[in-house]
Amino acid sequence: MIKDELKKLLGDNFEEKIDHPTVEKFGDFAIRGEVKIRENKDLIEKIEKIAGFTNIFINKNKLINEAEKIGGGEWQKEIENVGKGKTMVIDYSAPNIAKTFGIGHLRSTNIGQAIYNIYQFLGWKCLGDNHLGDWGTQFGKLIVAIKKWGSKSVEEMSIEDLENLYVKFHEEAEKETTLEDEAREWFSKLEEKDKEATEIWQKCIDISLNEFDRIYELLGVKIDYAYGESFYLDKMPAVIKLMEDKGILKESEGAKIVEFKRMPPAMVIKSNGTTTYFLRDMATVKYRMETWNPDLIIYEIGADQELHCRQIFETSKMLGWTPQFYNVAHGMIRWTEGKFSTRKGQTIHLSEVIERAMSEARKIAPNNDEGKIKAVAIGAIKFNDLKQDPKKDIIFDWKKVMSMEGNSGPYLQYTYARCLSVLNKSSIFNLQSSIKNTEFNYSEDEEMALLREFYKFEEKIIEAAERFSPAVVAEYLIGLARKYNEFYAKFRIIGENEEEQRLFLTERTAKILKIGLDLLGIKTVEKM
Ligand code: ARG
Numbered sequence: 444m445i446k447d448e449l450k451k452l453l454g455d456n457f458e459e460k461i462d463h464p465t466v467e468k469f470g471d472f473a474i475r476g477e478v479k480i481r482e483n484k485d486l487i488e489k490i491e492k493i494a495g496f497t498n499i500f501i502n503k504n505k506l507i508n509e510a511e512k513i514g515g516g517e518w519q520k521e522i523e524n525v526g527k528g529k530t531m532v533i534d535y536s537a538p539n540i541a542k543t544f545g546i547g548h549l550r551s552t553n554i555g556q557a558i559y560n561i562y563q564f565l566g567w568k569c570l571g572d573n574h575l576g577d578w579g580t581q582f583g584k585l586i587v588a589i590k591k592w593g594s595k596s597v598e599e600m601s602i603e604d605l606e607n608l609y610v611k612f613h614e615e616a617e618k619e620t621t622l623e624d625e626a627r628e629w630f631s632k633l634e635e636k637d638k639e640a641t642e643i644w645q646k647c648i649d650i651s652l653n654e655f656d657r658i659y660e661l662l663g664v665k666i667d668y669a670y671g672e673s674f675y676l677d678k679m680p681a682v683i684k685l686m687e688d689k690g691i692l693k694e695s696e697g698a699k700i701v702e703f704k705r706m707p708p709a710m711v712i713k714s715n716g717t718t719t720y721f722l723r724d725m726a727t728v729k730y731r732m733e734t735w736n737p738d739l740i741i742y743e744i745g746a747d748q749e750l751h752c753r754q755i756f757e758t759s760k761m762l763g764w765t766p767q768f769y770n771v772a773h774g775m776i777r778w779t780e781g782k783f784s785t786r787k788g789q790t791i792h793l794s795e796v797i798e799r800a801m802s803e804a805r806k807i808a809p810n811n812d813e814g815k816i817k818a819v820a821i822g823a824i825k826f827n828d829l830k831q832d833p834k835k836d837i838i839f840d841w842k843k844v845m846s847m848e849g850n851s852g853p854y855l856q857y858t859y860a861r862c863l864s865v866l867n868k869s870s871i872f873n874l875q876s877s878i879k880n881t882e883f884n885y886s887e888d889e890e891m892a893l894l895r896e897f898y899k900f901e902e903k904i905i906e907a908a909e910r911f912s913p914a915v916v917a918e919y920l921i922g923l924a925r926k927y928n929e930f931y932a933k934f935r936i937i938g939e940n941e942e943e944q945r946l947f948l949t950e951r952t953a954k955i956l957k958i959g960l961d962l963l964g965i966k967t968v969e970k971m
């Protein structure tokens with residue numbers, strides 16, 4: 444990696460924040476201050492000291508060589524060294540049984556999968572776990588509602604039916620206070636493995652998983668494990684014991700809690716003896732530590748559960764588990780138009796979003812088969828989740844999501860297809876034959892701008908992992924596509940003297956877009 448080579452030349456003068464200037468005339472790297480740097484003609488073309496900065500220009504042949512390596516075996520090996528021997532667990536997606544797959548879970552799924560892909564690409568051993576919400580007091584409520592108001596047998600119900608019954612429970616419970624007690628009783632029964640309760644619960648699971656599997660299939664997402672909260676039922680007593688042994692379990696008004704210095708306490712066991720979401724999460728950490736002994740555990744959960752996560756992390760420390768913990772804490776989605784705009788976002792039906800995206804995709808990519816339309820539609824939705832720092836709220840604006848010019852999935856897919864069409868038109872282009880790249884002279888600004896972009900790809904993948912932000916890759920791809928399109932708009936390629944060297948730029952752009960979009964979980968299409 445060029446940055447690493449530079450690091451060696453700079454020795455003690457290297458700072459981590461060494462930057463790529465945004466203005467091209469300031470070179471490829473800029474370092475604050477007037478630093479000494481050892482000479483190396485193969486790497487550095489020139490060094491300029493301007494306005495308190497040392498600007499470094501990378502040798503053109505070096506840029507070409509580096510570009511050539513991208514995607515090859517040696518490059519891959521170098522990149523896999525980054526995470527070699529390290530293990531991470533990522534907790535993502537995690538929809539709730541008997542509730543429709545919400546937009547928050549969509550964000551978690553898309554961002555979580557991209558983070559997983561990026562870490563795996565960097566050579567980490569990755570374990571994805573879908574911590575399904577399949578246990579908790581809500582099942583007591585659901586059972587009460589099914590028994591009282593269900594108009595058909597459970598197995599015939601859809602996930603919407605179940606959700607509606609759950610909503611009805613809350614409406615009725617406002618008028619009839621005894622309903623809450625009944626629900627608590629049913630959840631107790633479920634925790635004691637009562638036959639009737641367990642049967643109803645199991646049916647709800649089957650209905651929901653059916654629906655979730657359909658969504659994962661549509662999104663092209665596969666999660667390694669889906670242990671879900673109920674998996675930890677028999678593992679909770681051991682954590683309680685551990686908490687007692689460490690002396691951190693406190694009595695409080697009949698309930699059991701863990702207290703913290705700078706946070707409100709976390710409830711471990713409720714006063715009626717039932718277990719909690721928090722307790723199951725602690726059993727989950729224990730299981731993951733004992734099963735995989737990870738160096739890093741990432742939670743891809745919304746910002747609304749930030750406190751919950753901090754409580755898990757803090758308690759883990761008290762219990763002696765010290766991997767690196769991180770919660771992505773993604774922001775909310777807001778809608779600019781339509782019937783979704785006034786809702787909170789949790790109950791938006793994903794299938795409606797996908798249908799709308801499909802119909803938009805048909806408009807921008809007509810004459811395509813359904814498979815490609817789907818790739819464009821899903822790509823657009825995913826890119827919208829990935830294009831900016833996950834912590835920020837996102838605005839869902841259909842015009843921007845599907846824009847062919849803007850910061851969007853279709854724009855990247857379109858640029859990729861454009862590159863392929865250029866390559867296909869050329870009669871001299873042959874990927875196998877090695878091109879004598881070092882004879883390329885690249886005298887045009889737009890050519891150089893592209894050439895100076897390629898080698899940064901590797902840095903960006905690493906930075907995306909360090910910052911837990913696939914947006915670093917997404918933004919880079921957008922920048923690359925823009926530079927390619929500027930170049931494409933200005934120059935002819937086929938039949939020109941520079942055909943070969945311009946094909947090289949085209950092919951490298953396509954290669955990076957392909958790898959990059961793969962990392963983001965977005966499919967490419969060959970024609971659009
Ligand atoms: N099912 C939860 C929800 O929808 C998210 C679970 C996140 N993961 C965890 N380990 N708590 O709110």
